[in-house]
Amino acid sequence: MANTSHVSTLIKEYAAALGFDLVGIAPATRVPHAEAYGAWVEAGYAGDMAYMTREPERRQDPRLVLPEARSVVVVAVSYFTADPPAALWDDPARGRVARYAWGQDYHDVLTPRLRQLAGFLQRHVDGTVLWRAYVDTGPLLERDLALMAGLGFIGKNTCLIHPEWGSYLFLGELLVSAELAYDAPITTGICGRCTRCLDACPTGALVAPYRLDSRKCISYLTIELRTAIPQALRAPMGNWIFGCDVCQSVCPWTRRFARTGRQDFLSFEPARCVPSLLELLALDEAQFRARFGRTPVRRSKWHGLLRNVVVALGNCGDPAAIPALQHAATESHPLVREHAAWALHRIRSAG
Ligand code: B12
Ligand code: SF4
Known part of the structure; x- marks a missing residue:
């Protein structure tokens, strides 16, 4: 395969052309807050979401999901759209729907584009590359992977926050068997004393x-x-x-x-x-x-x-x-x- 940094640049350019707002690449290794997730499950914080407690070790390391994985391409898409008129939003006789649900289901928007990105990688870089695409659909700790890929920091609200975009971001990942050039986690932007x-x-x-x-x-x-x-x-x-x-x-x-x-x-x-x-x-x-x-x-x-x-x-x-x-x-x-x-x-x- 061509040199990893050239390939990584091509992937990022194509991801932008597909409409992803942010893209970063992380090594496919154990995530930094694996223990925090284990403690979260132990505390019962998953409630009735049984899928969050099944085979917890798989969520902590992407190589347990795809053994050949060497890299994780993480994408983010902003779901911010203009603020609603206050007269409607503040009317208690109306029900509020969270912003992320104001239209087409994001799984249906991001997943085909992630597959296109994988196709690009196979066609233009290496036809033998193995891949799997996830948008909230698999046993991954997506925020931790986004953190590792330099897409933002994790706030006290547990959300992935980008210092230039905020947190109204959907995440998606492509696990790939290729070695790529990895991005450094962002060090600017923190919660400080805010609560x-x-x-x-x-x-x-x-x-x-x-x-x-x-x-x-x-x-x-x-x-x-x-x-x-x-x-x-x-x-x-x-x-x-x-x-x-x-x-x-x-x-x-x-x-x-x-x-x-x-x-x-x-x-x-x-x-x-x-x-x-x-x-x-x-x-x-x-x-x-x-x-x-x-x-x-x-x-x-x-x-x-x-x-x-x-x-x-x-x-x-x-x-x-x-x-x-x-x-x-x-x-x-x-x-x-x-x-x-x-x-x-x-x-x-x-x-
Ligand atoms: C289960 C789930 C939920 C559950 C539980 C949420 C939760 N915080 O755990 C519920 C139903 C409540 C939920 C709600 C929402 N969700 Co949700 N959810 C998920 C899902 C499927 C798994 C999350 C998970 O692993 N939870 C387990 C806990 C332990 O992990 P975590 O909260 O993500 O915590 C991480 C960090 O807090 C960090 N951490 C822990 N301790 C520490 C300590 C320090 C110092 C630091 C720095 C970090 C840190 O490590 C943890 C593990 O990675 C993910 C998709 C995925 N597969 O990752 C989407 C996901 C997290 N959800 C998402 C969204 C959009 C939402 C909502 C905004 C939807 C809404 N408007 O109603 C809310 C936000 C509520 C919130 N504050 O989390 C997005 C978040 C994108 C982003 N910018 O962060 C995701 C990534 C889906 C996606 N593909 O876009 N969700
Ligand atoms: S900056 Fe403040 S409001 Fe935002 S996540 Fe951190 S503590 Fe929460």
């Missing part, structure tokens, strides 16, 4: 710097959790109905540096980003699919989203929601029924 994300998290999920207890995280509760949301966490969820951006939106790095990237595939549209809660509650399954089927929101499934919607209606506190909640408390899926009964109780006891 804004820890102070702002509505449910106290950031239990310590760099430690997120998923069981309390609104993102986990609204997306990953398939059962009842613990009662004590329902009120602090406010009107987040899918994911949460609080620990990023308060971060000075993200506030100052977040910007739209090369692939502007997300956009603010009220019906998908801040939908009326009562309108959502009236959706049937086919209407749910038509509205959210190509977006990450499909992951919560119809009943999961309705569960979140009735919690948000309870938090909104508007008695105008009572008839729709009464209907949901009798007619709907058992999970939605129980949360609707909670919401009714919350509105009536506040009134």
Whole structure:
């Protein structure tokens, strides 16, 4: 194969042409915070995400995923898009969807491009190269790999933050069997004494710097959790109905540096980003699919989203929601029924 630094430059140029905002290359070795991940699993912070606890050693070293791997090409795509109108975003009768879900599912956008990058490597550099592409789809600690590849530093909110982009970044990786030229981790940009994300998290999920207890995280509760949301966490969820951006939106790095990237595939549209809660509650399954089927929101499934919607209606506190909640408390899926009964109780006891 041609010299590694020339090849690495070609890969980076092609990655940029494919629309990736950042690209860096790390050696395929054990990640620096492997122990922190082990402790996270031990503490039960994965909650019901069984896939996060299976074969933990594989996540700690990419060579256990692809034994021939020598390098990891890590890409990042900004998902920042213009701020929504405050009148809509701050309206408690509307549900908030986290920014990353404001449009096409990122797996569908990044994965084909990563495959194109692998094809480029095979065609123009070495036809024998083995590769595997991942976008949140495999047993990798993606933030640690991005850190190693020089794509940013890890903040106390546990996110990968780039000093010139902030943290609204999707990550993807290409494990490759070729030796490439490795980037140095970024040394500028740190949290210092800041604790804004820890102070702002509505449910106290950031239990310590760099430690997120998923069981309390609104993102986990609204997306990953398939059962009842613990009662004590329902009120602090406010009107987040899918994911949460609080620990990023308060971060000075993200506030100052977040910007739209090369692939502007997300956009603010009220019906998908801040939908009326009562309108959502009236959706049937086919209407749910038509509205959210190509977006990450499909992951919560119809009943999961309705569960979140009735919690948000309870938090909104508007008695105008009572008839729709009464209907949901009798007619709907058992999970939605129980949360609707909670919401009714919350509105009536506040009134
Ligand atoms: C499981 C998961 C979740 C879980 C748990 C999140 C968590 N923090 O663990 C839940 C459902 C809560 C979640 C939420 C979100 N997620 Co998520 N999630 C994942 C997934 C699949 C695994 C994460 C993981 O390994 N967790 C285990 C813990 C131990 O790892 P970690 O939190 O990443 O922590 C690392 C660092 O904190 C560091 N570390 C630990 N201790 C210390 C100490 C020091 C001093 C330092 C410097 C570092 C450090 O090492 C850890 C191991 O690498 C990844 C994809 C992947 N395969 O990596 C996406 C991923 C992390 N998620 C992502 C996104 C976008 C989100 C949300 C923003 C979505 C949203 N808006 O709702 C939120 C953000 C919440 C948050 N603050 O993490 C992106 C993050 C991109 C980025 N810029 O960081 C990823 C990488 C997906 C992707 N391919 O783009 N997620
Ligand atoms: S809000 Fe402050 S502590 Fe949290 S990640 Fe950003 S800089 Fe670090």
